Amino acid sequence: MKQIITACGSGVATSQTVASKVNRMLAERKINARVEAVNVNNLKSYMKTCVAYISVFPGDKREFPVPVIDGMPFLTGRGIEAQFEKLLEAIGEK
Amino acid sequence: MQAVMNYILNNLGSSVFMPAVMILIGLAIRMRVMDSISSGLMLGVALIGMSMGTAYLVSAMGPVVQAFSVSTGTNLTTVDVGWAAVSAIVWAWPYVLLMFPLFIGINLFMLGFKLTNCLNIDMWNVWEKACTAFLVTGVTGSVVIGLAAGCVQTVVELLNADAQYYHVKRLTGVPGVSCPHPQLIASVLIYPVDLLLRKIPGLNKDINADALRAKYGSFFENHIIGFIVGTIMALIARLPVAKCLQIGVQLGAMLFVLPMLAKLFMQALAPISEAVGEKMKNRFPGRDFTIGLDWPFMGGRSELWLAKVIVTPLCLIMAVMLPGNTVLPIAALGGVYMLSCMVITNANLIRMIILGLLFQPIVFYTASYFAPIITAGARAYGTLKLLPGQTITRLSAGGDFGYVLGSLGKVFQGNFLGILLFAGWVLLAIFYFRGFKKEAKKIREEEEGAEDEGSRAA
Numbered sequence: 001m002k003q004i005i006t007a008c009g010s011g012v013a014t015s016q017t018v019a020s021k022v023n024r025m026l027a028e029r030k031i032n033a034r035v036e037a038v039n040v041n042n043l044k045s046y047m048k049t050c051v052a053y054i055s056v057f058p059g060d061k062r063e064f065p066v067p068v069i070d071g072m073p074f075l076t077g078r079g080i081e082a083q084f085e086k087l088l089e090a091i092g093e094k
Numbered sequence: 095m096q097a098v099m100n101y102i103l104n105n106l107g108s109s110v111f112m113p114a115v116m117i118l119i120g121l122a123i124r125m126r127v128m129d130s131i132s133s134g135l136m137l138g139v140a141l142i143g144m145s146m147g148t149a150y151l152v153s154a155m156g157p158v159v160q161a162f163s164v165s166t167g168t169n170l171t172t173v174d175v176g177w178a179a180v181s182a183i184v185w186a187w188p189y190v191l192l193m194f195p196l197f198i199g200i201n202l203f204m205l206g207f208k209l210t211n212c213l214n215i216d217m218w219n220v221w222e223k224a225c226t227a228f229l230v231t232g233v234t235g236s237v238v239i240g241l242a243a244g245c246v247q248t249v250v251e252l253l254n255a256d257a258q259y260y261h262v263k264r265l266t267g268v269p270g271v272s273c274p275h276p277q278l279i280a281s282v283l284i285y286p287v288d289l290l291l292r293k294i295p296g297l298n299k300d301i302n303a304d305a306l307r308a309k310y311g312s313f314f315e316n317h318i319i320g321f322i323v324g325t326i327m328a329l330i331a332r333l334p335v336a337k338c339l340q341i342g343v344q345l346g347a348m349l350f351v352l353p354m355l356a357k358l359f360m361q362a363l364a365p366i367s368e369a370v371g372e373k374m375k376n377r378f379p380g381r382d383f384t385i386g387l388d389w390p391f392m393g394g395r396s397e398l399w400l401a402k403v404i405v406t407p408l409c410l411i412m413a414v415m416l417p418g419n420t421v422l423p424i425a426a427l428g429g430v431y432m433l434s435c436m437v438i439t440n441a442n443l444i445r446m447i448i449l450g451l452l453f454q455p456i457v458f459y460t461a462s463y464f465a466p467i468i469t470a471g472a473r474a475y476g477t478l479k480l481l482p483g484q485t486i487t488r489l490s491a492g493g494d495f496g497y498v499l500g501s502l503g504k505v506f507q508g509n510f511l512g513i514l515l516f517a518g519w520v521l522l523a524i525f526y527f528r529g530f531k532k533e534a535k536k537i538r539e540e541e542e543g544a545e546d547e548g549s550r551a552a
Contacts, residue, residue, distance in 0.1 A: 008390035013218035013360050015390070020364040039353060040393065041316055058268045059394035072268060076385045077375065 002033035002091055005047075006054040006071055007040040014056055018074045022054065025084055031093050051091045067091075108186035108475050109145075113138040115191055116362065123369055133362050137185070140358035144182035147355045148472075151175060151348045152486065158324075158341055159422050161331035169420050170413060172465045172485045176349070176425030178356035180468060180488040184225045185359055186475035189237055193224040193244050198370060200248045205378060210252040211259075213374060214274045214386030217367030218360055222276045223247050226496050232467030234503035243499040247276060250495070250523075254278055255386050257527050260534040261437050264541075266392055272384040273392065279495045281434040282519065283456075284449055285526045288438045291445050301397075301443045316353070320346030323410075323424055349425065389433055397441040401432050405450045412454055419458040420465065423489055430457045430490045460497050461487045495519075 004022070008015035015037035022035045035054065038046055043053075043064075053064055054071040067090035073083035106114075113134035120130025155173050163170045184190055197220050204210040223244040231240030255274035258281070262273055291297055324345030328338035392398065413423050431453050435446040465487035472486060498519045501512035 008388070008393070013216075014388045016357055016360040016364065017218070017367075020361070021368070037357065039316060039350075040390075042350075055394075056390050057394035058266050058391060061394075061396075072271070072391065075387055075391070076271060077371075078270065078385075 002093075003046075003050045004033055004035045004052045004054060004087070004091065005038060005043070005050040006035055006056065007038050007043055008056055014075070018054055018056060018071050021074050021080075022084070022087070031088070033091055033093065052087065054087070108188070109138050109141045111188070112141060112186065112191075116366075119191065120366060123366065125365060125369065129365055133365055136358060136362035140355065140362055141182060141186055143355040143358055144179065144185075144352070147348070147352050148175060148179040148182060150344075151179065151352065154341065154344045154348070155324075155424065158328050158331055158333065159424075161333060162327055162422065165332045166330060166414060168414055170422040172420045172422065172462060172487050174421055174423045174425045174461065174489050175486045176352060177488055177490065178352040179425075179486070180225065181221055181356055181359065183468060183471045183475060184221055184228050187224065187228050187471065188475075189227070189231075189241065190221070190224045192241060193220050193227055194370075196241060196245055197223060197248050198374065200245060201252065202374065202377060204249070204252055205381075205383065210256055211383050212252050212255040212272050212274055212386045213378070213383045214252060214255070215367075215371040215374065216274065216386055216388045217363060217370065219275060219388060221359075223251075226276070226499065228471060229464050229467055229496055230500045230503050232464075232470065233500040234507065236503070236506070239503040239506060243496075243503060246499060247279070247495065250279055251276055252386070253527070254281065255384070257530045257534070258437055259384055260537040260541075261440065261530070262392065264537055265395060265437065265441055268391065270384055271387050271391060273389055274386040275389045275433065276495070277389070277431065277433050277490065277493070278437065279434075280431045280453065280493060281438055281530075282523045282526045283494055284431065284434050284453060285438055285529060286522065287452060288435075288445060288449060289529070291439075291448060297444050297448075298442065299444060317346040317350040320349035327422075327424065345424065352425075392433065392436070395436065395441050397443045397446060398432060398436050401435070401443060401446040401450060404447055405432070405454075408451060409454050412451070413458060416455055416458055418462070419455075420462045420485070421458055421487055421489070423458075425489070430454070430493070456494050457489055460493055461489050463497060464500075 006015045006018045006022075019035040019037040026033055026035070033051070036046075036050075040057075047053075047065055050066055052067045052069060054069045054074070056071040056075065058070060058072055069087045069090060070083065073079040115134075116137045117130045117134035120133050121127065125133070152173060152175065159171060159173050162168075194217075197214075201210075201212075201214050205213060226247050227237075227240040227244035229240075230243035231237050234240065251274035255272035255278075258278065259272045262271075263269055321342040323342075325338050325342030327345075328341040329335075333341070409423060413419055413421060432446060432450050435449040439445040439449070465485045468487050469485045498512075498515050501509070502516040503512065505512045
């Protein structure tokens with residue numbers, strides 16, 4: 001089970017919204033990956049075990065050891081399909 | 095109506111009643127039966143989980159806070175249990191779910207009549223409006239007035255999201271999204287003060303926040319912060335060292351675990367909020383509105399995190415020294431209004447810190463003011479087990495606007511100070527909206543100018 005991480009200020013609302021949405025899309029395509037929502041302050045701990053990071057902080061200039069996918073389309077719905085394909089490519093499920 | 099509510103609550107309890115309502119709502123919006131039941135029960139899980147967590151937090155921290163105030167000679171006996179714990183109380187409030195149709199109705203109405211350009215799909219923060227409703231109900235004794243206050247907040251949030259759109263876009267670079275978060279309503283108060291600050295030379299230095307943030311890492315992780323604050327607090331309270339370390343680990347655990355439990359509320363809500371969000375979007379095909387989101391999309395700016403880190407220790411000191419403050423800020427830590435400060439100053443770190451500190455006293459006083467109501471709610475709706483005489487609160491409880499609304503609500507009890515306060519707030523709001531409109535126009539012109547140059551160069 002590939003782990004994908006998303007984070008927001010609390011790890012509760014915004015990141016959970018993205019996680020629920022993407023998990024639903026992953027389930028529909030029967031892909032063996034799961035998104036987990038965490039608190040942005042705890043990101044470092046999860047970097048070692050995840051294969052990608054969906055960021056809802058546009059403009060965040062920090063470097064991460066895994067591919068970073070812009071999470072805004074999952075929140076607004078605009079361009080969501082294309083973004084999902086990008087995510088699949090990043091985790092090697094294309 | 096009240097009698098029916100009391101009967102239901104006393105016999106069923108909110109952990110049965112709320113899931114039942116949730117299941118009915120799921121069925122009403124035509125979710126599959128199993129999904130509705132799952133969502134409803136998940137809400138019950140969330141309520142019980144939070145109840146467990148906050149009971150532990152209060153029983154572990156309560157005695158420490160008491161000892162702390164005794165040994166420092168201060169009156170900081172109210173425990174700041176954080177937004178997660180207070181959200182549990184609000185979610186158990188019998189009238190909380192009423193805020194949803196009110197919120198959606200108001201948004202659709204305003205969109206339909208072009209009073210706003212913001213489609214607020216942030217269903218999570220409906221709990222914030224319900225929290226205001228809950229607090230104002232506590233202050234005025236009337237649920238109708240409380241819900242009305244929640245409605246007023248909804249309207250102001252949408253208008254504010256529109257007013258700040260270009261400023262926020264300049265900060266994040268993301269078009270098409272706005273932020274109707276209630277914490278931004280404080281901008282009304284903060285804006286005029288920033289205008290004064292802008293006149294002081296030397297405060298407009300450009301600081302490379304990204305470099306600073308990379309150097310000092312992001313804000314310490316929750317469990318580490320909790321450990322540090324808990325241990326220091328217990329040491330100041332003159333508890334034996336072994337006990338201090340235990341308290342440190344306990345608080346670290348609480349600051350880490352409570353938000354995780356609060357996540358369960360979101361999980362319970364997720365299918366419903368998604369369905370509602372989709373329906374709302376489909377209401378207005380072809381119309382170019384902005385999508386209203388929760389604040390994290392502004393969190394890419396390092397200035398926000400830096401300012402919070404710097405302001406937090408100063409706020410702790412302030413809590414001890416501020417006369418009349420009874421709140422020990424162990425959960426929410428610093429800079430509650432930092433978001434507003436960032437938008438108004440366009441992420442100018444120095445002014446953000448100054449403004450954040452200037453307005454922090456309001457945070458402490460309103461948190462102290464609403465503490466009795468939150469405490470009463472915790473006892474009444476049974477989500478928390480408190481020691482007798484213990485009070486709790488949350489730092490961003492109500493805030494400045496909540497207080498104004500509460501005072502206005504009291505007008506109906508013959509307390510006319512509320513009208514003056516509200517009138518004063520409205521005047522400030524008009525000044526703010528006008529000022530921001532002018533600034534927004536300038537920002538827009540600058541953007542378009544830059545775009546023109548770009549296309550000329552291309």
